Amino acid sequence: MTDKSQNINELFEKWILDSEIKLNEESLIKNLLSYLEGQHPEICGKCTPCRDGVIKLETLLKRYQDKTATLKTLDDIEKLTYNLRSSRCSVGLDIGKNMEVVLENHYHILYDPVKEY
Numbered sequence: 149m150t151d152k153s154q155n156i157n158e159l160f161e162k163w164i165l166d167s168e169i170k171l172n173e174e175s176l177i178k179n180l181l182s183y184l185e186g187q188h189p190e191i192c193g194k195c196t197p198c199r200d201g202v203i204k205l206e207t208l209l210k211r212y213q214d215k216t217a218t219l220k221t222l223d224d225i226e227k228l229t230y231n232l233r234s235s236r237c238s239v240g241l242d243i244g245k246n247m248e249v250v251l252e253n254h255y256h257i258l259y260d261p262v263k264e265y
């Protein structure tokens with residue numbers, strides 16, 4: 149595990165344990181992208197959910213930064229996140245678990261910019 153991914157994992161520990169941590173859309177996306185990019189050295193490329201899923205998640209999250217995210221973007225983020233449950237080892241499983249924590253606790257931050265009436 150690299151120093152960077154160690155730091156990001158500590159951030160997730162805080163998110164899980166401390167409900168007082170409040171993030172806005174900008175900081176959430178920035179932290180998520182930093183986390184996912186920090187996982188690259190750990191990804192061996194042997195299975196699709198992790199190898200391709202993480203890259204696709206990053207692409208979708210960047211749509212929030214360039215204001216092109218839609219409800220489908222969020223739907224695809226959810227599908228890719230849950231698909232990480234079928235990863236072959238703990239690297240992909242942990243990324244999926246952490247992404248599920250974010251979706252569970254910060255869903256409104258990702259939903260608000262793309263909601264439709």
Ligand code: SF4
Nearest residue numbers: 192193195198237240
């Ligand atoms: S989940 Fe494990 S086996 Fe699959 S690509 Fe990631 S590191 Fe490799």
